[in-house]
Amino acid sequence: MELALGFGFEFEDSVFARSRDRGRGGGCAAYTAKRCEPQWFCEDANSEDDVEILTAKKFRGDLAYRQQEFQKALYEYSSCLLLLPSSNVAMRRDVQEGQARCLAHLGRHKEALDIAEKLRNGATNTDHLTTVLNLQFAIYCRLKNIEKKITCLQQLISLHPFNPWNWKLLAEAYMSFLQTLPPSFISEMKLVQCKDCTAMDQVFQTSPGLFGKEMNLQCYKTLSEREDVWSTLSIKTTRDNSVSYSDSHMVEGSLHITEECETRDKMKHATFEFWGQEALKDVWIKACASFVRTRLLLQITRLQQSSFALEKNLKVQRETEDKVKGFGLKEESLLLITEVMGEDLIPEKLKEDVQGEIKCVGPSALTSLVTTSAIEFEGKWFKKLQDSLSL
Incomplete structure (x- = not known):
């Protein structure tokens, strides 16, 4: 004490004063928590509290959406949005997302995409952008637009x-792209030529394929003798598209296609144009590489998981492993893909991504954070593989 006074410091008397007695609740008025019955928001509220009214409408919309009553959910979301102040950005974005998802389920895809675009233009952080991309992906899933789905995932x-789940979805989207090609188009593509088979045999081996038939990528002298995986794709696509055959045409080997299927085939030809005339075997490599990347990320993240999350992780790992085996890759080729797709898996980087830092930047800066084209994305992730495998 004397030392403190010697330096000119003095203590306030209040420091040594006896503390005043405080009752339970800190001297404030008693607080009674509001008790809400299940689905309390479904009842017509007579409350004058604007926040409670908005919350009730939002919850009614959420419940209707969960019960797949999309028209009712859309009404609740729309009425909630009319009352929401412009300053409540978070809730407005949440409600607008709900509107877009309802519209997509109701078949009003253009309106849903318009809302998604407005949300994207108003995004100010990476969390906003992630939500919008997931929304757009969901809408394009309803539209069965594979190119747009792939763009969103990229x-x-x-x-x-x-994120292993986005890589898994991307791999499945690449496979879906192959399955949607019309049989006529696959037969037009001269994929199995002697010079190509030499390169492919260095990468693939005969093994059970992804469609329950052996992948035997060998050279055949005539087109009629070719029994490779692309023929399997042709058969599966025919079944999926419900193409009708007449018995006589089946005997002659001719294909009878309805008008609807012809239109669909034209759209699928346009789909292939989107890829810049890229060889289908390259798409297989991208699909396989994406599955390998998924497996690597799941193996790393499982060390931090437990309970149902770990159970789901291990289940998807097994499924992914089976899909990778289905490609029939030789061991050296699989090791190469694993090495290339795991080059950036550094613990420090993974830790930063798990923390999920939200970057708050302007809309223009956000645009620069995402890849703008398939060529740019695939050049970054797959070009080294394509060059190394000489495909």
């Missing part, structure tokens, strides 16, 4: 390169 991966 942009999501640009934001979150260590």
Whole structure:
């Protein structure tokens, strides 16, 4: 004490004063928590509290959406949005997302995409952009637009390169692209030529294929003798598209296609144009590489998981492993793909991504965070593989 006074310091008397007695609740008025019955928001509220009214409408919309009553959910979301102040940005974005998802389920895809575009233009952080991309992906799933689905997934991966679930979806989208090609188109593509078979035999081996038939990528002298995986794709696509055959045409080997299927085939030809005339075998490599990347990320993240999350992780790992085996890759080729797709898996980077830092930037800066084209994305992730495998 004397030392403190010697330096000119003095203590306030209040420091040594006896503390005043405080009752339970800190001297404030008693607080009674509000008790809400299940689905309390379904009842017509007579409350004058604007927040409670908005919350009730939002919850009614959420419940209707969960019960797949999309028209009712859309009404609740729309009425809630009319009352929401412009300053409540978070809730407005949440409600607008609900509107877009309802519209997509109701078949009003253009309106849903318009809302998604407005949300994207108003995004100010990476969390906003991630939500919008997931929304757009869901809408394009309803539209069965594979190119747009792939674009959304590529942009999501640009934001979150260590998310295994987006990589899994991307791999499945690449496979879906192959399955949607019309039989006539696959037969037109002269994929199995002697010079190509030499390169392919260095990468693939005969093994059970992804469609329950052996992948035997060998050279045949005539087109009629070719029994490779692309023929399997042709058969599966025919079944999926419900193409009708007449018995006589089946004997002659001719294909009878309805008008609807012809139109669909034209759209699928346009789909292939989107890929810049890229060889289908390259798409297989991208699909396989994406599955390998998924497996690597799941193996790393499982060390931090437990309970049902770990159970789901291990289940998807087994499924992914089976899909990778289905490609029939030789061991050296699989090791190469694993090495290339795991080059950036550094613990420090993974830790940063798991923390999920939200970057708050302007809309223009957000655009620069995502890959703008398939060529740019695939050049970054797959070009080294294509060059190394000489495909």
